[in-house]
Amino acid sequence: MRIVGIEGTAWAASAALYDAETDDVVIESDPYEPDSGGIHPREAAEHMGSAIPEVVSTILDHAASTASEDGDGLDVDAVAFSRGPGLGPCLRIVGTAARALAQTLSVPLVGVNHMVAHLEIGRHRSGFESPVCLNASGANAHLLGYHDGRYRILGETMDTGVGNAIDKFTRHLGWSHPGGPKVERRAKDGEYHDLPYVVKGMDFSFSGIMSAAKDAVDDGVPVEDVCAGLQETIFAMLTEVAERALSLTGTDELVLGGGVGQNERLREMLASMCEQRGADFYAPEPRFLRDNAGMIAVLGAKMYAAGDTVEIPDSSVDPNFRPDEVAVTWRGGDESVVRDPTASGTIRGAEATVTIESDRVIKRRVPKAYRHPALDDRLRAERTRAEARLTSAARRVGVPTPVVYDVDPAEGTLLFQRVGDDDLAAALSEERCRAVGRHLAAVHDAGFVHGDPTTRNVRVDGERTYLIDFGLGYHTGHVEDHAMDLHVFKQSVAGTAADAEPLLDAVESGYAAVGDGAVLNRLREIEGRGRYQ
Numbered sequence: 001m002r003i004v005g006i007e008g009t010a011w012a013a014s015a016a017l018y019d020a021e022t023d024d025v026v027i028e029s030d031p032y033e034p035d036s037g038g039i040h041p042r043e044a045a046e047h048m049g050s051a052i053p054e055v056v057s058t059i060l061d062h063a064a065s066t067a068s069e070d071g072d073g074l075d076v077d078a079v080a081f082s083r084g085p086g087l088g089p090c091l092r093i094v095g096t097a098a099r100a101l102a103q104t105l106s107v108p109l110v111g112v113n114h115m116v117a118h119l120e121i122g123r124h125r126s127g128f129e130s131p132v133c134l135n136a137s138g139a140n141a142h143l144l145g146y147h148d149g150r151y152r153i154l155g156e157t158m159d160t161g162v163g164n165a166i167d168k169f170t171r172h173l174g175w176s177h178p179g180g181p182k183v184e185r186r187a188k189d190g191e192y193h194d195l196p197y198v199v200k201g202m203d204f205s206f207s208g209i210m211s212a213a214k215d216a217v218d219d220g221v222p223v224e225d226v227c228a229g230l231q232e233t234i235f236a237m238l239t240e241v242a243e244r245a246l247s248l249t250g251t252d253e254l255v256l257g258g259g260v261g262q263n264e265r266l267r268e269m270l271a272s273m274c275e276q277r278g279a280d281f282y283a284p285e286p287r288f289l290r291d292n293a294g295m296i297a298v299l300g301a302k303m304y305a306a307g308d309t310v311e312i313p314d315s316s317v318d319p320n321f322r323p324d325e326v327a328v329t330w331r332g333g334d335e336s337v338v339r340d341p342t343a344s345g346t347i348r349g350a351e352a353t354v355t356i357e358s359d360r361v362i363k364r365r366v367p368k369a370y371r372h373p374a375l376d377d378r379l380r381a382e383r384t385r386a387e388a389r390l391t392s393a394a395r396r397v398g399v400p401t402p403v404v405y406d407v408d409p410a411e412g413t414l415l416f417q418r419v420g421d422d423d424l425a426a427a428l429s430e431e432r433c434r435a436v437g438r439h440l441a442a443v444h445d446a447g448f449v450h451g452d453p454t455t456r457n458v459r460v461d462g463e464r465t466y467l468i469d470f471g472l473g474y475h476t477g478h479v480e481d482h483a484m485d486l487h488v489f490k491q492s493v494a495g496t497a498a499d500a501e502p503l504l505d506a507v508e509s510g511y512a513a514v515g516d517g518a519v520l521n522r523l524r525e526i527e528g529r530g531r532y533q
């Protein structure tokens, strides 16, 4: 089977030929490089208009010269194209080119989600079964895992994509687009500079760190140092949320996708994190990380083999096409990223190792080799201190939590009472989800957030539901922070439960019984926010 792929969501006009028998991928790309500023949608579309026919024609020449002799014409079975997400004017040009080619060749058309293609190329080339995927691209930053027939978004940026955040910083400096590779080069000559670090469960945001980075340069901090601080901070955030996703799902396979994945420091940090926790890590070669038609052709082949083609009248493009909207036809419905955790003796969480004894547990935030030592010391001490304080504060307002027997912030250790028989992840029920909703409302009412309420950070026994792991918590009265806390919990339920709806309703009804209605309204708004900026 041979598939032609066409890509052109933003900057890369690209065509490819994938031969499923030999697994060969030939890619021809022509990048759009803005003269000044960032990507201008109109200029990008003009580029697509002239460059797409040329790259397609090069690939068709290649198809003609390699067609099997007994085959018919070009020996191409289908045309796959990027349907979205991306810039509307660019997508429309790609869609038109793909439809015309499919009709000329009299072959079916396959409409591919670009973000799922970034993920599937890593899964395909690694041979991993059901990995967590970190997509670190220009316009996106999210964690995906397959469960119950769809790719679930386990965590994502709350504002811009990671590449766009870096590119905005370099525009402030007057550097040409794209900024990512330039920051990588300059960071090599810099010293680490402290910047804000923002992780909420498996979600994260870049706006605070980007304005702090711009201010630092304006205040005279050497630009190399800001670049080093920026990379160390942003990539540590991405590595931490990837580790949280591994811990939550129980899987031990991670793949990387997206243009920012070409950054060596990011790959090094992810590899180091996986090595430290005994997981397997795979990053495709750079030509498959940045936008390219090869990944579109490879996923196109899997979809075509599953009969997942699209008729021309139904093949419109979708600039906001989210990966969790894709009905996955090419994987088994019972495959899943979620594994049974084998909890015994010492548990390895995302942040800490926890040793369970008969009536007490010892939690130690181990130094993370992937993090810059200054950032690592800061985060471990801050979080250990916050965890001790807020675990006790929650108990004082009637939320069941373990008693804190001892704390040593410098060593990053805590000694707790042992509570519960199971993690909520292994014992989900509506009643327990309702209790978590009530507990979060009580915590918010007391003026702080949990910071990482997931189904693994709730312990349950017969009648009680305990909150644990307050390390990412902080004092705040903002409705937005309270709503985010609730959103993180709902996302962890939705990402791992088979029939999540009644559980999610129970969380909200528990919250509504005790908490502030304004928080639930804000939650609606957060859930409805489009995050492609």
Ligand SMILES: C[C@@H](O)[C@H](NC(=O)OP(=O)(O)OC[C@H]1O[C@@H](n2cnc3c(N)ncnc32)[C@H](O)[C@@H]1O)C(=O)O
Pocket: 009, 010, 011, 085, 086, 087, 114, 136, 137, 138, 139, 140, 161, 162, 163, 164, 166, 167, 178, 179, 180, 181, 184, 258, 259, 260, 261, 262, 263, 264, 289, 290, 291
């Ligand atoms: C929807 C689609 O159009 C979009 N595509 C996209 O963002 O292009 P991609 O090739 O995946 O990523 C480009 C980004 O990747 C960054 N980048 C490239 N090389 C880099 C490096 N060495 N270090 C850091 N960032 C790098 C660039 O600065 C730019 O922001 C997406 O996948 O989100």
Ligand SMILES: Nc1ncnc2c1ncn2[C@@H]1O[C@H](COP(=O)(O)OP(=O)(O)OP(=O)(O)O)[C@@H](O)[C@H]1O
Pocket: 244, 247, 248, 347, 348, 349, 350, 351, 352, 353, 354, 356, 361, 363, 402, 416, 417, 418, 419, 420, 422, 423, 456, 457, 459, 468, 469, 471
């Ligand atoms: N007080 C406790 N009583 C019983 N079990 C506990 C207690 N504290 C932790 N555990 C167990 O250890 C696991 C990991 O603990 P914890 O969540 O505090 O670590 P972590 O590294 O911060 O994890 P993550 O960041 O992945 O949520 C919990 O999911 C739970 O199963």
Ligand SMILES: [Fe+2]
Pocket: 114, 118, 137, 138, 258, 259, 290, 291
């Ligand atoms: Fe991309």
